[in-house]
Amino acid sequence: MTQTAATVDQASRLPDLIAMAHEGSSETRRALLRELTDHFFGAPVRSQAEDALYGEVMARLATEMEAAVRGELSERFSVSLDAPHALVRTLALDPSPEVANPVLKGSPVLQDADLLEVVARRGQSQLRAVSGRVTVSEAVSDVIVERGDDETLGTLLRNQGAALSRQANETVVSRAQANPGLHAAVVERTSLPPDLLNEMYFIVEARLRRVILERNARMDPAMLDQALSAGRNRVAADDGQLPDDYAEAEVYVRELAAAGQLTPHTLARLLRSGSRTAFLIALADMAEIDFHTAKHIVDRGEIDALAVVCKAANLDRSLFLTYAVVLLAREQDALAKAQSYTSLYNDLQRETAMRTLRFWRLRRQAHEAA
Numbered sequence: 001m002t003q004t005a006a007t008v009d010q011a012s013r014l015p016d017l018i019a020m021a022h023e024g025s026s027e028t029r030r031a032l033l034r035e036l037t038d039h040f041f042g043a044p045v046r047s048q049a050e051d052a053l054y055g056e057v058m059a060r061l062a063t064e065m066e067a068a069v070r071g072e073l074s075e076r077f078s079v080s081l082d083a084p085h086a087l088v089r090t091l092a093l094d095p096s097p098e099v100a101n102p103v104l105k106g107s108p109v110l111q112d113a114d115l116l117e118v119v120a121r122r123g124q125s126q127l128r129a130v131s132g133r134v135t136v137s138e139a140v141s142d143v144i145v146e147r148g149d150d151e152t153l154g155t156l157l158r159n160q161g162a163a164l165s166r167q168a169n170e171t172v173v174s175r176a177q178a179n180p181g182l183h184a185a186v187v188e189r190t191s192l193p194p195d196l197l198n199e200m201y202f203i204v205e206a207r208l209r210r211v212i213l214e215r216n217a218r219m220d221p222a223m224l225d226q227a228l229s230a231g232r233n234r235v236a237a238d239d240g241q242l243p244d245d246y247a248e249a250e251v252y253v254r255e256l257a258a259a260g261q262l263t264p265h266t267l268a269r270l271l272r273s274g275s276r277t278a279f280l281i282a283l284a285d286m287a288e289i290d291f292h293t294a295k296h297i298v299d300r301g302e303i304d305a306l307a308v309v310c311k312a313a314n315l316d317r318s319l320f321l322t323y324a325v326v327l328l329a330r331e332q333d334a335l336a337k338a339q340s341y342t343s344l345y346n347d348l349q350r351e352t353a354m355r356t357l358r359f360w361r362l363r364r365q366a367h368e369a370a
Helices: 003-020 026-041 048-063 067-077 085-092 097-106 112-121 124-131 138-147 150-158 166-176 180-187 194-199 206-218 221-234 246-258 264-272 276-287 291-299 303-312 317-327 334-339 342-347 350-360 362-369
Strands: none
Touching: 026 067, 048 085, 067 085, 067 097, 085 097, 085 112, 097 112, 097 124, 112 124, 112 138, 124 138, 124 150, 138 150, 138 166, 150 166, 150 180, 166 180, 166 194, 180 206, 194 206, 194 221, 194 350, 206 303, 206 350, 221 350, 246 276, 264 276, 264 317, 276 291, 276 303, 291 303, 291 362, 303 317, 303 342, 303 350, 317 334, 317 342, 350 362
16 A cells, blocks of 8 residues: 555544544543554654644643553654644543653743743653753743752753753852752863853862862953953852951051052062961952952962962962961871862963952952952
C-alpha cells in the first residue's frame, strides 16, 4: 500500500475511532486511546480540523485513564513537534508529576501561558521540570525564582537556556548569599550580570573566586561600564558601626598623607605595630575602596582579596607577602601559608585586579554620594 493510500485509510478510520470514545468501558477507552495515538503518529498529513479533533478527544480520554496510562501518553508526545496542543496542555497541568513532567521538560508545543499556569499552581517537581527546558522565558523564570525551593532554583540557574530578569537575578544572589549550595550555580551562570557576580566574591570559596576573576579579565570595557552603572543602584547602605578609635585614627592617617609619609611601607609599619584601624583607613584610601570592605578583607584574613588590592596598587610581591604574613601571624606556619598565595599574586593581571576593584568601589562611591 502506498503512503497516500495508507493516509487515506487512516483518515477514513478517524470518525469510527471518535465514535468509540463515547463507549463507557474503561478497557475499550484505554485501547482506543492507544489506537488514536498510533493513528496520530501514522498520519503525517493532517488537516487543522483533524488536529483539533485529535487533541480534544485524546485529552478527554486521557483524563479518564489511570496515571500510568497518562504517563505513557506524556512520554510519547513529549518530543512531538506537532502534538495536539489541547492534549499536551492537559498532560502538563496534570497534578501527578509522573504524568506532567515528560511534556513539561520537553514538549515544544507548550506556550508561555501554559507554563505560567503550571509554575503558579503546581509543586516543586513540576517547577524543576520546567526549569530544565531547552529555553525558559524571563516571565516563567520570574515565577520559578519566586516560588521555587533551593533545589529548583539550582536547576534553573544551571540551565544556560533560561532567561532571568534583572530583578530575578538580584533575588537569586540574595538567596545564594545565605545558601552555599547555590554558590557554584550562581557564579558559573554565564549570563549573571557582572556587578551581581562580583557581589559573590567575598562569599564563595577560592575556586569560584578564580572564576569571578577570570570573567572580569574577559569582560568587554563597554559591558564593564554598564555593569557598574547597574550596580550603583544595589549598594548596601548599612555596613555596621565604625570602630571607637576611627576618628582619631583618621586624623593620624590624614596627617601622614599631608606629610607625604603615607606609603605602602608605612602601611606595613602600621599593621605590625597593631594600629589596625589606621591601617584599614590607609588601605581603603590606597585601594579607593570603602572602609568596611577593607575591614572585611583584614578581619577575615582574605589573602586572595588582599592580593587583588595590592596588585591593583602595583605593589611588589614582597610588600604583599609582608601584609599577608602579618595578617596570618596568629596561625601556625604563617609564612608558608602566606607564600602559598604568591602564585596567585604572580598570575593575577593588574588589569583584572583593577576591574575587580571597580566593583568593590561601588559601596565607597555610594557613601560619598549620600
